[in-house]
Amino acid sequence: MGRVGFFTDTSVCIGCKACEVACKEWNAVPDDVLGFTGMSYDNTKGLGASTWRHVAFVEQPHPDFRWLMASDVCKHCTEAACLDVCPTGSLFRTEFGTVVVQEDVCNGCGYCVPACPYGVIGKREGDGLAHKCTMCYDRLGAGMEPACAKTCPTDSIQFGDLDELRERASRRLERLHEAGVGSARLYGHSPADGVGGTAAFFLLLDEPEVYGLPPDPVVTTRDLPSMWRHAAVAAAGLLAGLVALSWRGRS
Amino acid sequence: MTGLTDVRLDGDPALPPGRDAVPESLGRPRERRMVPRADFGSYYGLPVLNEPTWQAHDIAGYLFLGGLAGASSTLAAAAHLTGRPRLARACKTAALCGVTGSLYALIHDLGRPGRFLNMLRVFKVTSPMSVGTWILTAYGPQAGLAAAAALVPGPWPGAARWATVGAGLLGPALATYTAVLISDTAVPAWHGGYREMPFLFAGSAAASAAGIGLLAAPLAEAAPARRAAVAGVAVELAAAARMKHRLGTVAEPLRRGRAGRLLRLGQALSVTGALVGLTAGRRSRRAAVVAGAALLAGSVCTRFGVFEAGTASARDPRYTVEPQRARLTEEEDDTQ
Numbered sequence: 001m002g003r004v005g006f007f008t009d010t011s012v013c014i015g016c017k018a019c020e021v022a023c024k025e026w027n028a029v030p031d032d033v034l035g036f037t038g039m040s041y042d043n044t045k046g047l048g049a050s051t052w053r054h055v056a057f058v059e060q061p062h063p064d065f066r067w068l069m070a071s072d073v074c075k076h077c078t079e080a081a082c083l084d085v086c087p088t089g090s091l092f093r094t095e096f097g098t099v100v101v102q103e104d105v106c107n108g109c110g111y112c113v114p115a116c117p118y119g120v121i122g123k124r125e126g127d128g129l130a131h132k133c134t135m136c137y138d139r140l141g142a143g144m145e146p147a148c149a150k151t152c153p154t155d156s157i158q159f160g161d162l163d164e165l166r167e168r169a170s171r172r173l174e175r176l177h178e179a180g181v182g183s184a185r186l187y188g189h190s191p192a193d194g195v196g197g198t199a200a201f202f203l204l205l206d207e208p209e210v211y212g213l214p215p216d217p218v219v220t221t222r223d224l225p226s227m228w229r230h231a232a233v234a235a236a237g238l239l240a241g242l243v244a245l246s247w248r249g250r251s
Numbered sequence: 252m253t254g255l256t257d258v259r260l261d262g263d264p265a266l267p268p269g270r271d272a273v274p275e276s277l278g279r280p281r282e283r284r285m286v287p288r289a290d291f292g293s294y295y296g297l298p299v300l301n302e303p304t305w306q307a308h309d310i311a312g313y314l315f316l317g318g319l320a321g322a323s324s325t326l327a328a329a330a331h332l333t334g335r336p337r338l339a340r341a342c343k344t345a346a347l348c349g350v351t352g353s354l355y356a357l358i359h360d361l362g363r364p365g366r367f368l369n370m371l372r373v374f375k376v377t378s379p380m381s382v383g384t385w386i387l388t389a390y391g392p393q394a395g396l397a398a399a400a401a402l403v404p405g406p407w408p409g410a411a412r413w414a415t416v417g418a419g420l421l422g423p424a425l426a427t428y429t430a431v432l433i434s435d436t437a438v439p440a441w442h443g444g445y446r447e448m449p450f451l452f453a454g455s456a457a458a459s460a461a462g463i464g465l466l467a468a469p470l471a472e473a474a475p476a477r478r479a480a481v482a483g484v485a486v487e488l489a490a491a492a493r494m495k496h497r498l499g500t501v502a503e504p505l506r507r508g509r510a511g512r513l514l515r516l517g518q519a520l521s522v523t524g525a526l527v528g529l530t531a532g533r534r535s536r537r538a539a540v541v542a543g544a545a546l547l548a549g550s551v552c553t554r555f556g557v558f559e560a561g562t563a564s565a566r567d568p569r570y571t572v573e574p575q576r577a578r579l580t581e582e583e584d585d586t587q
């Protein structure tokens with residue numbers, strides 16, 4: 001099977017949170033929050049170890065009032081920082097091109113957490129291990145679509161072959177632009193972006209940061225060769241410096 | 252009434268905090284902006300990134316101890332080879348304590364010792380933590396042997412000599428790889444400072460090793476430590492200044508709040524330590540001890556300050572969004 005993905009068209013999201021529920025149920029993700037944030041209808045705040053789908057609610061005076069709703073998820077990046085920095089090989093790339101944590105290998109070092117430029121993956125208090133969306137790896141293996149996409153009543157979440165989804169998204173964008181929705185834009189669809197494109201990409205109606213998404217994320221490991229070079233020079237300097245200072249003035 | 256469901260009514264005295272359904276019962280996000288800046292959009296002021304789960308005392312402690320151990324081994328090897336046995340012994344002992352402490356901090360962070368072994372199944376250059384694990388694994392036993400032989404003269408002086416030199420050569424790798432470890436993340440203040448961070452850490456490590464030399468070695472043998480203190484602190488200050496300059500807005504977390512206070516205190520202690528060491532510390536043991544303690548404390552403050560600045564920069568979405576926005580605007584201008 002080729003690379004698969006999600007196209008989340010937020011222009012038809014109705015904020016029902018069926019995806020959040022389906023994800024929790026199917027993947028047996030434990031309860032993390034129960035309370036009231038005062039942030040519109042959003043009580044889960046963001047993605048983390050025990051929230052793998054998160055529906056954002058934005059209320060805007062636009063021109064009188066408009067809702068923005070968007071179901072966020074792990075982007076399954078082409079160049080995934082979480083996977084690159086994982087020291088155990090727990091995070092791996094599946095045959096579907098997705099990024100998955102193997103819980104029996106993860107050692108809870110937490111390195112993947114600050115590495116993700118989207119704030120997706122988290123470390124769970126209980127087991128001390130990293131968790132995030134697997135794109136329902138078990139369901140994909142059985143030829144089924146992920147639980148969130150299956151349950152989405154408006155097809156805001158579409159699952160399928162990534163190339164096909166990208167084409168579908170371009171057509172949808174064109175239609176919206178023709179219909180006068182000038183604010184519509186695609187996010188994460190371009191393989192030329194800072195993470196090589198994402199397998200889960202979006203159609204948004206405002207700037208990404210309004211939804212809590214970074215506007216131009218770059219995978220941190222792009223700079224890693226330069227980081228190692230700088231460290232090598234510093235290490236050589238430390239060695240040479242301490243040696244020279246010890247030999248100096250010795251008769 | 253209890254036991255039926257976990258969802259209970261507001262005002263129930265049995266309700267644990269955080270389960271009460273009132274606005275912000277989940278706690279207010281720190282530094283949440285009630286009136287967003289006109290030029291800056293965010294989702295309720297919530298962070299874009301997930302904050303590092305690392306505890307400061309584990310990981311900032313690890314940054315300090317790794318630096319102390321690494322630079323001490325190099326200073327020890329140089330002292331050993333230039334006929335300064337007591338300086339060498341002090342530094343070897345510090346290196347052993349440092350590397351033991353590092354290992355403890357790392358394992359405490361992981362939760363249990365067995366989890367350290369998970370990292371010995373693979374070697375990944377793309378993971379600084381994996382590279383660091385191997386550096387630590389290669390360095391640790393040599394530092395241990397060097398220290399053991401210095402404390403209790405053993406039967407193999409040859410092996411001890413090789414271990415001293417080996418640990419001295421690997422030390423700088425241990426002292427600087429930690430800069431890559433924290434820079435290789437999406438944390439704005441850490442990633443943005445990746446060019447200067449290894450130099451800052453190398454300087455701070457040299458200053459802390461010099462601190463050990465001043466604390467524990469006799470005046471007649473401490474000359475390299477006095478010079479290393481001045482050089483280390485100078486490099487550290489220069490790297491920090493350059494980093495702040497290049498970071499622009501993202502340097503704010505390095506100046507403000509707890510991180511700012513720690514970094515300023517660290518610099519003051521380091522400068523004091525280096526200057527006292529170079530002047531009064533030449534003649535008086537007591538002054539040398541004060542200088543050494545100040546240098547060590549300075550290095551601790553600097554590492555905790557850098558750590559805190561990073562977590563503060565991850566908590567505020569501004570430091571994630573604004574530089575990315577600026578980059579996009581620049582690209583647009585270029586294409587027009």
Ligand code: SF4
Pocket residue numbers: 074075076077080081082083099115116117118119120121132
């Ligand atoms: S969005 Fe984050 S957690 Fe998901 S693949 Fe990309 S880097 Fe990893």
Ligand code: SF4
Pocket residue numbers: 082085086087088089090091101105106107108109110111112113129130
């Ligand atoms: S917490 Fe687990 S998945 Fe994340 S980097 Fe560490 S070992 Fe890998």
